[in-house]
Structure formats: structure tokens, C-alpha cells
Amino acid sequence: MYKVAVIGWGNVGYHLSLELSRQGIQTFVVCRNYHRKTNASGAEKNLHLVNSIAELPNDIETVFLTVKDDQIAAAATKLPEKMVQNACVSHSSGVLPANHLKGVVPNYGIFYPLNSFSRDQDFNWAGVPVFIESGQERVSRFLHKVAEEAGARPVKNDDLIREHLHLAAVFANNFTNHLMALVSDMLKKRGIPFDYLHPLIQTTVEKVLRMDPAKAQTGPAIRGDKATLQKHLSNLEDEDLKTLYRQLSRSIQKLSTDESDKEL
Amino acid sequence: MYKVAVIGWGNVGYHLSLELSRQGIQTFVVCRNYHRKTNASGAEKNLHLVNSIAELPNDIETVFLTVKDDQIAAAATKLPEKMVQNACVSHSSGVLPANHLKGVVPNYGIFYPLNSFSRDQDFNWAGVPVFIESGQERVSRFLHKVAEEAGARPVKNDDLIREHLHLAAVFANNFTNHLMALVSDMLKKRGIPFDYLHPLIQTTVEKVLRMDPAKAQTGPAIRGDKATLQKHLSNLEDEDLKTLYRQLSRSIQKLSTDESDKEL
The missing domain is CATH 3.40.50.720 (NAD(P)-binding Rossmann-like Domain)
Structure with a gap:
């Protein structure tokens, strides 16, 4: 044996x-x-x-x-x-x-x-x-x-593929989990139960597993909805969170432009 | 009727x-x-x-x-x-x-x-x-x-609760989906199939739905594993991605310190 x-x-x-x-x-x-x-x-x-x-x-x-x-x-x-x-x-x-x-x-x-x-x-x-x-x-x-x-x-x-996947896993797992932790913290401070978001989180992951996430992108950043972006920023009290919100929104807009370029 | x-x-x-x-x-x-x-x-x-x-x-x-x-x-x-x-x-x-x-x-x-x-x-x-x-x-x-x-x-x-949840939803859905889109894009450029990450994504979401995401946090940032953080940064070619990686890693470390403070 x-x-x-x-x-x-x-x-x-x-x-x-x-x-x-x-x-x-x-x-x-x-x-x-x-x-x-x-x-x-x-x-x-x-x-x-x-x-x-x-x-x-x-x-x-x-x-x-x-x-x-x-x-x-x-x-x-x-x-x-x-x-x-x-x-x-x-x-x-x-x-x-x-x-x-x-x-x-x-x-x-x-x-x-x-x-x-x-x-x-x-x-x-x-x-x-x-x-x-x-x-x-x-x-x-x-x-x-x-x-x-x-x-x-x-x-x-294949060391190289594993290396890139390990980095990708940090985005897919560590960073994603951290976004949820930030959200949980924000809501907790206002006495709002985090589980209100459970169905949304399930929908999000079902989509990611089913289709190209770049094509599934929704929200104010990709729509260029400035009024909502401004409203959200005014609701964030923490300066670091504001910076993160701005940067991720910009990154969404940038990737969306890159994707459109590819389609030309 | x-x-x-x-x-x-x-x-x-x-x-x-x-x-x-x-x-x-x-x-x-x-x-x-x-x-x-x-x-x-x-x-x-x-x-x-x-x-x-x-x-x-x-x-x-x-x-x-x-x-x-x-x-x-x-x-x-x-x-x-x-x-x-x-x-x-x-x-x-x-x-x-x-x-x-x-x-x-x-x-x-x-x-x-x-x-x-x-x-x-x-x-x-x-x-x-x-x-x-x-x-x-x-x-x-x-x-x-x-x-x-x-x-x-x-x-x-309750307008106020809905407003905060709407903002939280942007983090939980839009930003999470965007991280996946970035990852998919990174891997595509190297010819690595995104579906290698599917089981990890499923595990991540199962944990988020089951436990406090702040407590579920794993990865090099929360461990303070500087060698891996450096290696990952050197694998990222895009400057905006490097910035995002640094900022999210710092945010993980900051929230972890905040959480420990609360426990004192």
C-alpha cells in the first residue's frame, strides 16, 4: 500500500x-x-x-x-x-x-x-x-x-502559468473578498444587515462563471452615469474608500474603452 | 383582475x-x-x-x-x-x-x-x-x-438604507465583476483559460455567504508576505494595475488593523 x-x-x-x-x-x-x-x-x-x-x-x-x-x-x-x-x-x-x-x-x-x-x-x-x-x-x-x-x-x-494564475487568484479571491469585507463594514456601521446583498452576490458570481465578465459589466461607471458616481462618492466618508471607488470606476471605464478598441 | x-x-x-x-x-x-x-x-x-x-x-x-x-x-x-x-x-x-x-x-x-x-x-x-x-x-x-x-x-x-445598499452593491457587484474582467483580460493575454479560476471563485463566494468576509480574508497582503507582494507586482506590466494592486493590498492591511483594534 x-x-x-x-x-x-x-x-x-x-x-x-x-x-x-x-x-x-x-x-x-x-x-x-x-x-x-x-x-x-x-x-x-x-x-x-x-x-x-x-x-x-x-x-x-x-x-x-x-x-x-x-x-x-x-x-x-x-x-x-x-x-x-x-x-x-x-x-x-x-x-x-x-x-x-x-x-x-x-x-x-x-x-x-x-x-x-x-x-x-x-x-x-x-x-x-x-x-x-x-x-x-x-x-x-x-x-x-x-x-x-x-x-x-x-x-x-508550468511554473509560469502557475505564477500568473496565483496572481490572478489574488484578484479573484483576496481582492473580491476584501471588497465584501469593506461593504460589510460600511453596512455594519449603519446597522444594515449584510445579508441584504447575498442574492446579488450570488447573481454576480453566476454571471462571472457563465459569461465573459467584461461583457457582463453593469453599473454607473460603465454607463458614464456621473450623477450616481457623485452621489456615491458623497456617501463615502472615508477618504481611502473614496480613492478606491474613483480608481475602480476609472479602471472599469478604461477596460471598457480597451474592449471597444479591440472590436474596431 | x-x-x-x-x-x-x-x-x-x-x-x-x-x-x-x-x-x-x-x-x-x-x-x-x-x-x-x-x-x-x-x-x-x-x-x-x-x-x-x-x-x-x-x-x-x-x-x-x-x-x-x-x-x-x-x-x-x-x-x-x-x-x-x-x-x-x-x-x-x-x-x-x-x-x-x-x-x-x-x-x-x-x-x-x-x-x-x-x-x-x-x-x-x-x-x-x-x-x-x-x-x-x-x-x-x-x-x-x-x-x-x-x-x-x-x-x-427607507430611502437612506436603499441609498447605502445601492452604493454597497456597486462594490459587491460592479467592482467584483470588474476584478474578474481584469483577471480574464490578464490571462487571455497569456493564453491561459479563465476557467482555471472557476472553482476558486465558487469557493470565494461560498465563504462570503457563510461567514464575515473580514474574518475570511486570506492572501499575501493580510499575511504581510512582502516577497509575494513584490513578485506579483513585478508580474503586472500595466502601471494602473500595479497601482490598483498596491491600493487594494494596503486597504486589506488597513481594515485588518481596524478589526484588531476593535477586538482590544
Whole structure:
């Protein structure tokens, strides 16, 4: 039976280890103080939770490092010599190159699922791109199989594409979430429930998934509705928010002009 | 049977008229050249489509003006004297006050659904806040019933709340959609399919609907991960995009500090 180790039990490590064990892979998780982190659902009951790298069996075939980017190399150096001679050590960073561990361990790779993971929510692997690479053909095949069996979308790693997607993900996830946080904060200050916006947010995302977002753009900025833009600015008290509103509105108008130019 | 007229057959007028007729209300739609606008699905077959206001019956009880904000007053003045003596004339603007038609017609009101409508997509009324007001108790009850029967969330109009929600909607819908349009444009230029991001976008919105977005914030800005912020900036070629990236990242850090302050 294939034996793997997951080192780091943050959001990615947690969901990855659950999926590996669900697939019947013998999964060892290195996690200090895991008693405090185990989930009430008991979903992790098939995992072998251990306190330290020293407790791992030597015949691990793939090590998944799901620690923070700046700890990946250090974690790899802590693995016992005997283990890394045979095992492939893969990292899960969106920004570091696939060969980040070159020179640190003999067999290195990458297994990077492009999504946002939360410990307290089941993870839906459906269609999630997973960037995969390993110098060992055998490991590559294994990683592809893991991704496929999870319902994800395995992609042969291409550092450049992954890099651009990681940046794009910041806009699509971090910045979008932040706009919602700003809105939630604005409304909270006025005692208006944020959930008034839930149906709109659902509509917005349905459209984004269905059609070219540039073509779906609506609102006062693209209409050039100066009266509404002015009214909105006068309703914003915070100077930084006013600046952000102006800049995003200008950006909408600029992209719309670029798009029209292309159609000429 | 209750008789209504919908004047203006844009995205709101279209879906509102379909819903009214679905509820068994006799619905007249004024739409010039409607032959060119009818939908292949034939969903509008129960509507009475007419070319001009002059073709409307005189015993209309509620007129829904769904034209653009700056045309609302002008459209109201075109209604025949006989009709407006009895009918309530309501508008559907997110920014104009409920009494915008005061002085133009004797009975005025508002029926404003807060969402984003597209002609080519079924509209889901579930939970959509609809701001309602009318000086005639009878009309108010009718409008509430329409909203409720559609599955929406009728709200007694409060100009101030509606105004703030309209502004919030620009952030939640227009700006969010624009971020996606920027991302789609960035990826297109590199030949990378936008649909790689679909699962992430779905995860993002699921989180926003489930938890306080300020608490769900992830990414390099909130982590203070300077190396990744620098790498992302170096990957952005467009100066305006760099500015937007910096500003949104700063705004994430600022809101995060504000949030921590509150917890002290």
C-alpha cells in the first residue's frame, strides 16, 4: 500500500490528508499537539497522526510539504536521509518554482491545488486545477491519480502559468473578498444587515462563471452615469474608500474603452 | 383582475413583467419595436405587448416605470390624465427617492428590487430585497404581495438604507465583476483559460455567504508576505494595475488593523 506523509497540518494539509486517506492511501500526518487540532467530526480517524518526523516510517513514498512557503526548504532538510533517498518530496506553493527543493533533496516535486481552503468547511475538489510535477515518472503518475480521483483537474506543472494564475487568484479571491469585507463594514456601521446583498452576490458570481465578465459589466461607471458616481462618492466618508471607488470606476471605464478598441 | 402596466422593457422591466404575468396579473407592457425584443423561449406569451402608452387601457391600477433614472419623470408626464387619477405610478430606481414623482403624478411609489438583471438568464427572486412604498395602502399591499409571491424579501422603503445598499452593491457587484474582467483580460493575454479560476471563485463566494468576509480574508497582503507582494507586482506590466494592486493590498492591511483594534 502506498505510504505518504503530510508535513504541516494547516488548511491545505488538513484537506489533502483527508482526501488521501479517503482514497485508501496510508497517510501519516506530522502535527505537533494534534489533539488540540482534531476535528469534532472525526473525519480524520483514518489518518496516522504523529508528533514528529522521527515517528514516521522509513518507507514513505511521497512527502507532501504543506508548510508555509518560507519553511518549505527548512522542513525538507529535517527529513531523515534514509527516507529522502527513496521518497519524492513535493511542496504545495503557488509561487515557488517546482524545483525549489533542488539541491536540498534528491527527488523533488510539486502538488499545488489552486483554491482557497478552510479547515471548518468541506473542501470541494471538483475541477480544481492541481499543478503537478515530479522527476520520478512513478510519482507523477501517482500524483495525477490522486488529483483525478479527487475529481480535480491535474495540470502538468508550468511554473509560469502557475505564477500568473496565483496572481490572478489574488484578484479573484483576496481582492473580491476584501471588497465584501469593506461593504460589510460600511453596512455594519449603519446597522444594515449584510445579508441584504447575498442574492446579488450570488447573481454576480453566476454571471462571472457563465459569461465573459467584461461583457457582463453593469453599473454607473460603465454607463458614464456621473450623477450616481457623485452621489456615491458623497456617501463615502472615508477618504481611502473614496480613492478606491474613483480608481475602480476609472479602471472599469478604461477596460471598457480597451474592449471597444479591440472590436474596431 | 388587477391590471398593471410596465413601461420600459429593459432587464428589470422584462423580468418584472414575466413575474407579474406568472402571478396571474393582467400585465401590459409598453415597448416600441417589441417584435425585435421578444425572447425565443416565448416566456412572454401571456403579456399584452403594446407599442405606445396610448394603447393602454384606462383602468390600469399600478404603473411600473422601469426606464432609466433620468427618464422616469418624463415618462410619468406622458401618462394620460385619466389613468394617473386612479393608478399609482411607481419607479424602480436604486438612487432616486421614493417621492421622486411627487408633484408629477398624484399617486406615486417605489418598487425597487436590489439585484442585477440579465435578459438572457432566468431571474431568481429568492430572498431579493424589494424596497416598496406607496401612499395608497391598497397599492402597498399589492406590491408586498407581488414581492412575497415571487419569493423575494419585501422591505418597507427607507430611502437612506436603499441609498447605502445601492452604493454597497456597486462594490459587491460592479467592482467584483470588474476584478474578474481584469483577471480574464490578464490571462487571455497569456493564453491561459479563465476557467482555471472557476472553482476558486465558487469557493470565494461560498465563504462570503457563510461567514464575515473580514474574518475570511486570506492572501499575501493580510499575511504581510512582502516577497509575494513584490513578485506579483513585478508580474503586472500595466502601471494602473500595479497601482490598483498596491491600493487594494494596503486597504486589506488597513481594515485588518481596524478589526484588531476593535477586538482590544
